[in-house]
Amino acid sequence: MCHAQDLEDKDNEKPALKLGGALRLNYNLSTWKQDQVERGGDFGFDMFRINAEAAYKGIKLNAEFRHYSQAFGGSFLKQGWFQYDFSDAAQLQVGLNQVPFGIQQYNSNNWFFNMTYYLGFEDDHDMGVKYIHDKGRWQWQAAYYKSAEDFVFSSAEASPNRYSYDVTGRNKENNQLNFKLVRRLDDSLAHELGVSLQGGLLYNLDTRRNGTRYAGAVHYEFKPAHSPWTIKLQAMRYRFQPKYANGAALNFVQMGAYGANYRVATRGNLYTANVAYRLPIETRLLQSITFYDNYGYYSKDVRGFENSHMNVLGALFAAGPMAIYTDAAFGYNHPWLGPEWENAFTSGTSGNTRWHMRFNINMGYYF
Template structure:
């Protein structure tokens, strides 16, 4: 497996070396600095004390974005600082980039994994169920090549590890932005390939297929297991129409090398300072629709209405499945983006009282739908 990975990486590097370079480098350095400050209000139906208080309103995140370019090398980085309860400060993304032409580029560093609908498989603040298992807006450490000529796009990537903040044999820290396997297992040596075909006069229809495979090192047995995933997606995103539709189906398998007698049907996954258990086998189906209503007023420029649904079929006997649906609207007011979500969950750790096993065993025979009303207000600069 490792020899096969080295062969793929060698082929990828060879492709990059023979790509066409730009005719000239920019003479002057470019630096752009931006960011956001966000606050959050939420009211959860399963929290009696919160219902008595009328919800909670507080700090969400402060983020800083930096983009730079000089002599053909670009930089893209985003640092986020959450409260200590949600992981504190960490790098969300950060990579070096070189454009070989208008249609091709390479990124090296902590970049977005090419899998499924990008950048988001959702329209809301809560994402879709794919995010909570590491398959939406995931970022890992490696090298990615992108070629896009409008009609066709393909991406190939090799990731040495996930968001690596602790080196050696230390357990992966859950203080990170995107969900990765944590606990006594570490993601390593991952390959991704994604192919997209755009159709129609305005390229509004997008069909895509994604493949992912990698190793999983167990800290106790010091042996590698394996993992893989595949997805098919369709997205309708016309330039001059207010509608957006996202459909995706995917499956995954995780085969950790636990010690003899300790075989488990779940692994730990973590982000935002905490971990939970996730089934080692499953399928996910998601469907999202959004409609943008432009508004020409001094304060409000538009409202985007959306409904995003996700179904997680755990293919482990005795594990109860998960549903997630988010109904809401995004209000755009100058530099402010205000998400108002009514998020409903069934065996979803962020949308119910059970945290540790919602995405694994669940609570068979005693599961209810729960709702969290959430309003996120962000000023982007």
């Protein structure tokens, strides 16, 4: 039963609004780009973003809009959802929200993320409804996603102008279900074990039939409040089964983000291991340096496809409102870390594969 005082408090509630954002600049030098090596690398604009959080009469808003150069997809919404809190432990999100799968928010410590991001399983955001129940030692999340980041409602191919990787080309993601369960092993919540399940459909634009897709993952995360060390371990398996036309049963799908598509094997396993150490520094300019090594291995279950590797060794410098990532990113059959783009995550470079390195410094001012 609602008391008169409660009604009065709600009527007198004032809207709350918090605005923020970031500007990021980027330097990179890629060993496989001879002209760039001769120039000594390139330094330029990376991204500008605006964040908004609002609350009024029990309804909350969370949104983030990003602008990149046209070569990287231009401007698009990274996330945007409405939220209602049933209690301190339970909430509902409706809109473009993070898919509950694997280690969150990031299965990595570096600017490049890990291998899971490039196949759509790290910091992925889709359009749907998500329920979160978190009681400290136990947390579970359940979600239904009608589609990925589809900003044009038609039967055309999904645009790769988006933040997180999704199936694109002649297939479209739809009707996805997710369930994630997390158990923290002690009262300090430092040790976390989790299991994630995902299943959905793939609508083929040529046959007008739905194929299927599924994924599962287990993870362990060590993130103590009063220790400089963090550890993230994850193993997962996925499968795409699109309904291609007769005679065109391809063993890959297209995936896209940041304005471009590439091919990905229809079946595979991903294994990731991340370790980081935070060193506090008591100076006016610099507050801490976090050193990390993040490794990802992509095993493709398709005959003739070469496997892929990714390893990022680097450090994050925290200087007031600035975060400066300094990374040496090594790739083996990786589209972002090597000369082969379209087939790096399928056939690879057919026996001529080598490790390549991109040295990268990303400077961000967050406000």
